[in-house]
Structure formats: structure tokens, C-alpha cells
Amino acid sequence: MTGDDTPTDDIMCATYRALCRHGYANLTMQDIADEWSKSKAALHYHYDTKRGLLLAFLDHLFDAYTDRVADDGDGPPRERLQTLLADALDPPRTDASQELRTALFEVKAQAPHDDGFRERLARFDRYLHDEVRGIVTEGVETGAFRADIDPETTATLLVTLVNGARSRRVALDDEAGVPDAVRAFVDDHLVEADE
Amino acid sequence: MTGDDTPTDDIMCATYRALCRHGYANLTMQDIADEWSKSKAALHYHYDTKRGLLLAFLDHLFDAYTDRVADDGDGPPRERLQTLLADALDPPRTDASQELRTALFEVKAQAPHDDGFRERLARFDRYLHDEVRGIVTEGVETGAFRADIDPETTATLLVTLVNGARSRRVALDDEAGVPDAVRAFVDDHLVEADE
Incomplete structure (x- = not known):
């Protein structure tokens, strides 16, 4: 910025x-x-x-977010998904200080009262959802992820996790191992166990 | 109430x-x-x-929450975990209307500015975390869940999902299949695939 x-x-x-x-x-x-x-x-x-x-x-x-959190389509799906989630979970300090995050959370609390705010905030989730679903779909098709993974359900889970991580970080000042748990989810659950 | x-x-x-x-x-x-x-x-x-x-x-x-969202220790871990999560995700209308949820989200947005609020809100998460970890631990020990599941990491994931679901429901008025995705997570990822 x-x-x-x-x-x-x-x-x-x-x-x-x-x-x-x-x-x-x-x-x-x-x-x-x-x-x-x-x-x-x-x-x-x-x-x-x-x-x-x-x-x-x-x-x-939103423009800054889509610049920062974007799948470049380059490399194995597992690594791309980890990078995407790390970018979504842990923005660089220069881009979003704790103060800004707190202020944006206050904006979010206003959203139920204002369709304009709600619509703008929903775009962030829709964008992340589509990026995640794209990578997971490719991972399932190429065999990088388990064949029985549903890309739509997985995208819903991961976007909800990112929302929950933001909420816990701002409101509780407590990351409580969330980024590690998200990484473990991708590595343990999406990837086929070694035979 | x-x-x-x-x-x-x-x-x-x-x-x-x-x-x-x-x-x-x-x-x-x-x-x-x-x-x-x-x-x-x-x-x-x-x-x-x-x-x-x-x-x-x-x-x-918090007292009402611990009455409503509690593992009674009765029955198979998988069903108990599903019930616990459903209770945490979807409180009965009489207990928490959309208006109250919205008001509580506004309280949450105040939490970064007030240690007292933050401490009170953190209790809800700690309580749910401990209930989930208890059921998952028992499920792993009794073979109901996969042996390689880490109860602590799983509890962190599920509590963060519940936070994210609340945030999306209030701020975006959009459940977006979250309860289904959480149910699928338990059924598909915690439970050993049929051999």
C-alpha cells in the first residue's frame, strides 16, 4: 500500500x-x-x-488481498495449497498490523447491519474458496491428493478455518497453534497415506 | 434462560x-x-x-453453554463428537437468536480493547477444546478413530472451525455448508477408512 x-x-x-x-x-x-x-x-x-x-x-x-493470496499455478498442488493458506493466515506485518486487523474485525461486526459491508466482506471468502477449490481439484485429478477428497467441501472447511483463525487471533489474541493445525490437515488428510 | x-x-x-x-x-x-x-x-x-x-x-x-454443549460420555466417540459439534454450531433458537449472536459478535470486536471481555470469551473456546480433545483421545484409544490422529491438533482444528462458522454466519449471513463440512470432516478423516 x-x-x-x-x-x-x-x-x-x-x-x-x-x-x-x-x-x-x-x-x-x-x-x-x-x-x-x-x-x-x-x-x-x-x-x-x-x-x-x-x-x-x-x-x-480486496485488490491487495488478491495480489497477495493467489495460486500461481506453479509447482505441486500440496505445496501450492500450503503457500496459499499461509498467505491467507499470516499476512505480512506491513500489510495488516494488529491494529488494522482489529479495526477490520469491528467493520465485520457492523456487517450484519449493512448489506454493502456484508457483500464486500463475502468477496474475500468467495475468492479464497475458489482458489482453494481449484488447487484441490487439480490435486485430486493428478493424484497428489486422495481420490475421495471433495474439493467443494474441503474449500468450505479451509475457508471457515481461515475465518476462525482470524477471529481467534483478533478477539482472543491467541493463535493457539492454528497455522500448524491447518498445515497438518493438508499433510495428513488430503495426501494419501504412504502405502 | x-x-x-x-x-x-x-x-x-x-x-x-x-x-x-x-x-x-x-x-x-x-x-x-x-x-x-x-x-x-x-x-x-x-x-x-x-x-x-x-x-x-x-x-x-458460559454456564448456559456448558450445560448445552457437554459430552455426556455415553455412546460411541464418533456420535458423541458429532453431537457436541452440532450443539456448538447450531444453538437452539430460544437460546441464541440471530440478534443475540450479532450483539455477541460486537462484544467480541470489543475484546481486543478489554482484557476482561477477552478472558471471558477465551473460556468458551478452552471449554470446547477440552471436551473435543477428551472425546478424540478416547476414540483413538478405543480404536473408533484412526490411531495416527492427534487429539490436541484435532481439537484446535475443530474449535477454530466453530469460531469460523460463527463468524461467517453472523458477518456474512452465510453458513455455506459449514455444518455439513464439519460432519464430513469427522466421518471422512477421523474414522479409519473401511479396509
């Missing part, structure tokens, strides 16, 4: 910093304008409302 | 109704007093602060 010349990118960076600093509940357009080093009026010229700005910010995060 | 003679139980029922009606973010002591049909002063006689009352409410929910 580096600023470039367009005001929109600069505003996204300012929103990121403002969310990290103030959290979501108390965030104001003034906080974001302050981080942008411009006036609130200038900010309102680009975004009418805080809600509109935050929806645009979720779109911006 | 039925009222009986003690004021504390009545206040817990009032808190339940107030949370369902108003959500967490805007909840006031007055809202809870109104549901209790007594004055705010009377409520403050029992609980100094809204935070103290909500912490007591989480303790009350």
Missing part, C-alpha cells in the same frame, strides 16, 4: 493509517482528512460519506 | 432481551432497566457499570 500520484490512492493510505490509529468505532472523516494532510471539505469532494469511503477502502483491500 | 426469584437472574434475562433489541454498540443501562421494569438506580444497586453487568452476562452465557 504505497502512495502514488492519484488522490484516491493517497486517501486509501490515509484511511489505513487512521483506522490503525483510531479503530473503526470512533473513526471520523476529520481523522482521515488529518492523515491525508488536507481539509475535511477536500475529502468530502472525493467521498460523500464515511460509509462510502470505507466501502472503497474494502475494495482497495 | 428463564427468570426465577433472584434479582440477578431477572437482570440477566433483561440484559438478554435488551441486547437482542438494541445491539451492543448503543446499549445503555436505561435500556436494560426498562426491560427489567425497574429503575436505573435499582439496576446500579446490583451492577456499578454497564461493563460489569456485561461481564456477568458473559459468565451467565
